[in-house]
Amino acid sequence: MNSFLEKLNNISEEIIADKGSLLLFALFSRNDQVDRWDLVISAKWIESGKTREIVKNLLEKFKDKDINYSEHIENIAVMSETDNFLHHIAAAFQNKKGCVEKNKETGVSIIKLFDDYIIHARIVHEEFDDFEMKTLKATRASQKVLETVF
Amino acid sequence: MDWSFSTKNLNPDELLELARSKFLAATALLEHKGYEYEGEVYEGNENAVYLAGYALELILKRYIALKLGWSEYPPKHIGTGIQGYKEEKDDKSFIVHDLNRLFILSGLHQAIESDDDLNSYRITALKWQASMRYCPKNALSFESAEEILESIKYMIRYIIETI
Numbered sequence: 001m002n003s004f005l006e007k008l009n010n011i012s013e014e015i016i017a018d019k020g021s022l023l024l025f026a027l028f029s030r031n032d033q034v035d036r037w038d039l040v041i042s043a044k045w046i047e048s049g050k051t052r053e054i055v056k057n058l059l060e061k062f063k064d065k066d067i068n069y070s071e072h073i074e075n076i077a078v079m080s081e082t083d084n085f086l087h088h089i090a091a092a093f094q095n096k097k098g099c100v101e102k103n104k105e106t107g108v109s110i111i112k113l114f115d116d117y118i119i120h121a122r123i124v125h126e127e128f129d130d131f132e133m134k135t136l137k138a139t140r141a142s143q144k145v146l147e148t149v150f
Numbered sequence: 151m152d153w154s155f156s157t158k159n160l161n162p163d164e165l166l167e168l169a170r171s172k173f174l175a176a177t178a179l180l181e182h183k184g185y186e187y188e189g190e191v192y193e194g195n196e197n198a199v200y201l202a203g204y205a206l207e208l209i210l211k212r213y214i215a216l217k218l219g220w221s222e223y224p225p226k227h228i229g230t231g232i233q234g235y236k237e238e239k240d241d242k243s244f245i246v247h248d249l250n251r252l253f254i255l256s257g258l259h260q261a262i263e264s265d266d267d268l269n270s271y272r273i274t275a276l277k278w279q280a281s282m283r284y285c286p287k288n289a290l291s292f293e294s295a296e297e298i299l300e301s302i303k304y305m306i307r308y309i310i311e312t313i
Contacts (some may be wrong), residue, residue: 003265049293052301063266070263076165076273101158 004072005049005107009037011061012125019045022125023081024089029120034108034116035061037072037122042079051078082134088113093128162212169208173306176202179187180295195295196285198309202302203278209306210252214244216313238241247280258312268308274301 005027012025023042030036039058046054055076062069069076081088089111092098098113102123111119160291176198179185184194215223224244244255253259253272262272277298 047293048291049297051294052270052274052297055273056266059266059269059273075276077277080294082291 001072004067005124007065007067008124011058011065014061015041015043016125019043021127023127023131024079024086024123025125027073027122027124034120036074038075038077039069039073040077040079040085042081042083044081046078046080048080048082054078081131084134088131090128090131090133093126094131094132094133099128117143154301155306159224159226160208160266161222162215164217165208165223169205169212169306172201172208173205173303176200176205180292180299183292190287193288193290193292195292196282196287196290199278199290199298199302200282200285202299203275203280203282206275206278206306207247207252209309210249210256211244213256213258213309214252215313232307249276249278256309258309261312262308271301271304271308274298275305278302 008025008027015025016022021043025041026039027037027093028040028137030038035101041054041058042069055056055078058076059069061067088097092111092113100111102109108123109121109123111121112118179194179198179201182194184192186192211223214220228244246252253262262268274297277294
């Protein structure tokens with residue numbers, strides 16, 4: 001896993017050099033199972049409804065670097081900056097609603113949302129300091145939105 | 151009591167017909183940009199995707215049934231304990247709504263993963279999950295829904311042509 005994370009880190013650096021920025025590049029546990037992960041990528045330059053090309057570019061990068069991505073991740077979720085999921089995660093990173101605690105031994109971040117909802121993640125890159133959030137209601141329905149993705 | 155009016159497991163033709171019906175309903179919902187009820191506007195994008203995802207699920211199940219020579223999906227001995235196959239009573243492997251798992255069960259995933267363009271359609275289609283039934287109204291943009299529907303349609307075509 002560590003070598004895969006290192007390769008993901010190189011890819012994130014390449015994307016930033018090419019496109020200028022990335023909001024989030026991270027693995028999120030699938031249904032909170034520690035050995036099942038989804039890769040999430042989000043950036044200001046990603047437009048809603050134009051995510052398939054980004055998936056394709058990532059797959060090409062994996063192939064170029066000889067990475068068998070399906071050994072480590074189950075799916076790739078590309079999100080524009082308007083995606084509700086991203087705003088919930090940003091709220092935790094900005095300590096507005098929720099918080100993020102990183103386990104230094106395992107490298108896994110525990111993202112706490114809505115007081116009682118926890119997502120485990122391996123953050124490769126995040127840039128939420130200046131991220132402008134929409135107003136989101138922390139409802140049970142919001143939790144279900146998160147579950148629809150993971 | 152099962153109120154779904156589904157009294158038996160479906161054969162491949164019925165799966166195809168049901169998939170077509172679900173996908174057409176999804177397309178109509180998206181094309182009409184939703185609906186209005188008692189003065190409130192429902193964009194319906196998430197509902198369109200929700201229906202379309204089931205169309206892909208049904209097509210994958212049809213593919214599996216045809217490949218394994220089953221006259222219906224799932225065959226009665228799987229997950230039901232009927233026909234004396236007691237050891238398979240608790241086998242729910244084929245009784246799933248997980249598209250990723252269905253791609254694996256179909257044996258198509260390796261061929262798909264070797265083609266980046268095709269795989270990008272599959273991955274985009276996998277934004278659908280059965281739990282989208284909890285998706286709040288107007289939570290998905292038209293552009294996102296359109297892209298997911300297009301990807302689902304592409305994968306349905308591929309699976310049908312591959313049989």
